[in-house]
Amino acid sequence: MIPKLDWRRFSEATDREGFISDLSAAISGPGLFRLTHHGIDPELICDAFTGSTSVFDLTEAEKRTLAMQAGPHNRGWARLGVERLADGSSVLERREAFNIGLELPRTDPRVATRQRFRTQTPWPAIPGFRDTMLSYYDAVLELGLALHRAFAAELSLAPDCFDPLFVDPLATLRLITYPPGTGSDAETGAGTHTDFGSISLLLTDDQPGLQAKLRNGDWIDVKPDSDSFIILLGDALECWTGGKYAATPHRVQSPKHRRQAINFYLDPAPEASLSPFPGFGKAVQRPQKYVDYLAEGLSAAHQVMQR
Numbered sequence: 154m155i156p157k158l159d160w161r162r163f164s165e166a167t168d169r170e171g172f173i174s175d176l177s178a179a180i181s182g183p184g185l186f187r188l189t190h191h192g193i194d195p196e197l198i199c200d201a202f203t204g205s206t207s208v209f210d211l212t213e214a215e216k217r218t219l220a221m222q223a224g225p226h227n228r229g230w231a232r233l234g235v236e237r238l239a240d241g242s243s244v245l246e247r248r249e250a251f252n253i254g255l256e257l258p259r260t261d262p263r264v265a266t267r268q269r270f271r272t273q274t275p276w277p278a279i280p281g282f283r284d285t286m287l288s289y290y291d292a293v294l295e296l297g298l299a300l301h302r303a304f305a306a307e308l309s310l311a312p313d314c315f316d317p318l319f320v321d322p323l324a325t326l327r328l329i330t331y332p333p334g335t336g337s338d339a340e341t342g343a344g345t346h347t348d349f350g351s352i353s354l355l356l357t358d359d360q361p362g363l364q365a366k367l368r369n370g371d372w373i374d375v376k377p378d379s380d381s382f383i384i385l386l387g388d389a390l391e392c393w394t395g396g397k398y399a400a401t402p403h404r405v406q407s408p409k410h411r412r413q414a415i416n417f418y419l420d421p422a423p424e425a426s427l428s429p430f431p432g433f434g435k436a437v438q439r440p441q442k443y444v445d446y447l448a449e450g451l452s453a454a455h456q457v458m459q460r
């Protein structure tokens with residue numbers, strides 16, 4: 154069972170203690186949870202799904218003009234089969250993705266000097282697409298950051314302890330589409346992995362496929378539910394908490410019918426360190442800046458793109 158947490162209990166302060174106690178149980182128990190009553194406008198969510206369909210329905214030639222470049226800068230369209238999230242596997246991962254990052258002005262020195270992951274998103278000429286995606290990005294970023302206030306309370310840390318780690322974050326909104334599986338064992342939707350950042354806020358359509366590995370080693374189906382976000386814990390949060398918030402392994406099986414997911418990866422700022430908070434035990438990763446960790450992880454995932 155995946156715990157369901159009603160966000161109003163914390164955000165409207167109607168039952169903060171109860172929320173924190175359920176959050177504790179979710180983190181030390183299964184290691185993932187659903188967040189209900191999250192306050193994101195259902196119409197915005199619907200528009201985001203419509204926008205996602207329109208970008209993947211563009212012609213191959215149109216999508217090629219929006220293609221993600223190996224490098225990696227992690228913006229734009231990744232064609233079928235060019236990313237591999239599972240380490241050391243040869244199984245083909247069949248999905249297309251479109252990644253959207255924090256929108257900095259072209260004149261921003263970080264964009265002008267082509268700093269890693271600071272490229273602008275290559276926007277398709279779909280009316281309303283950019284506005285919808287940026288509104289969705291901002292709304293889910295705000296929700297994700299607010300959720301870190303609850304993590305801070307759960308960890309008995311200052312409410313704003315996470316704030317410096319998320320200044321102009323590398324957070325990514327990722328639209329994904331999975332074509333129907335062919336039934337072959339040599340393919341999947343996404344191989345087993347953990348996400349790189351702090352948390353991931355996932356929304357999917359009504360097609361099943363996502364599976365998560367519980368702390369006890371069992372794999373469970375994460376059933377689609379349009380009223381809640383699936384919250385997965387990522388590598389950075391595991392590092393900061395010295396392993397207390399262990400990252401959630403997950404994978405996606407090839408669906409019977411086309412499947413769409415709109416996932417928000419709350420990655421921290423490039424300069425954020427991966428060292429544990431004081432008093433949180435041993436380092437999980439060698440000391441490094443998040444940008445280097447992400448670059449290494451993505452470059453492994455994008456080996457197929459580089460060929």
Ligand SMILES: O=C(O)CCC(=O)C(=O)O
Pocket residue numbers: 329343348355357363403404405414416
């Ligand atoms: O499609 C999903 O539900 C999850 C995809 C995923 O795990 C990823 O792209 O990191």
Ligand SMILES: [Fe+2]
Pocket residue numbers: 346347348403
């Ligand atoms: Fe993932």
